[in-house]
Amino acid sequence: MIRVLLVDDDQELTALLSEYLEREGFAATAVHSGEEGEVQALSSRYSIVVLDVMLPRLSGIEVLRRIRARSQVPVVLLTARGDNIDRITGLELGADDYVPKPSSPGELVARLRAIMRRVNPAPDQTATEAIKTGQLVLWPGKRQALWQGNELGLTSTEFSLLEELARCAGQVVSKQDLSLNALGCPLTRYDRRIDVHISSIRQKLGPRPDAKAWIQSVRGLGYLLIAE
Structure with a gap:
């Protein structure tokens, strides 16, 4: 089973995404701060990380920078729609992809599956x-x-x-x-x-x-x- 780590301070959104992901066959865990997201992402427990850019205190971009210093776990960024600066910065730092917010859970699932097919081909x-x-x-x-x-x-x-x-x-x-x-x-x-x-x-x-x-x-x- 693909284990997904959701890092977003919006608890309502992560509850919605977790429910949807689990219906689609993923195992989802949510944390709500950049500090905890960094710890969990580096724990080797997860197949892929979904990381919100706009986190309080420790930003998603800084969390990504710290993850990439120690791990190549796939990371998908959640970015504000139309915010090209954060998207490009994230990709330059090693994010695998991004999904704009708001977006449908189905789009996120499609991106996650595409990345995992590349990482673990049949x-x-x-x-x-x-x-x-x-x-x-x-x-x-x-x-x-x-x-x-x-x-x-x-x-x-x-x-x-x-x-x-x-x-x-x-x-x-x-x-x-x-x-x-x-x-x-x-x-x-x-x-x-x-x-x-x-x-x-x-x-x-x-x-x-x-x-x-x-x-x-x-x-x-x-x-x-x-x-x-």
């Missing part, structure tokens, strides 16, 4: 062989990545995007294909999720010897992972 979808391109080695079944011989710390979403690019190394992959194949949802207008995640992956890979990025943007088309 046995017949798990690639047992490594994907190798240049100095990059990915093991999709273990969700493990090596870059230049060293462990590459990626969030679940970053791993899925890099895996899709690595499978097509040397070829341009459209943003729509990345969204469908790596994120499990169609690309929507003005959606910057992919751009922010790619920017984070670039930072982790570092620059090429010529100071250019290993992942190139191809204007109007998509992204290309240089195969060397």
Whole structure:
């Protein structure tokens, strides 16, 4: 069973979401402060965390920063509708996705399931062989990545995007294909999720010897992972 940690000071909302999640087959636990959310998220008891950005005292963004310093547990942010600054900041800090508030419980469930499918693919979808391109080695079944011989710390979403690019190394992959194949949802207008995640992956890979990025943007088309 997928164990979901809800971190939100709105107790009425978390009660509603918990009830809905449990009807959908999840096990839900709610806490109502950033401090307790941090402790519980780092306890290794949960499969995924749903974290409200607008928490009193310790903000959701700071909680996310502290979680990412010690854990790669998947995190979905609850953000105010239209608040692009918090969304982009959260993605840059390693959030896997965000859901605007107010939103339907069904949308949250769909996002949670999409992330968990990426983290725990079905046995017949798990690639047992490594994907190798240049100095990059990915093991999709273990969700493990090596870059230049060293462990590459990626969030679940970053791993899925890099895996899709690595499978097509040397070829341009459209943003729509990345969204469908790596994120499990169609690309929507003005959606910057992919751009922010790619920017984070670039930072982790570092620059090429010529100071250019290993992942190139191809204007109007998509992204290309240089195969060397």
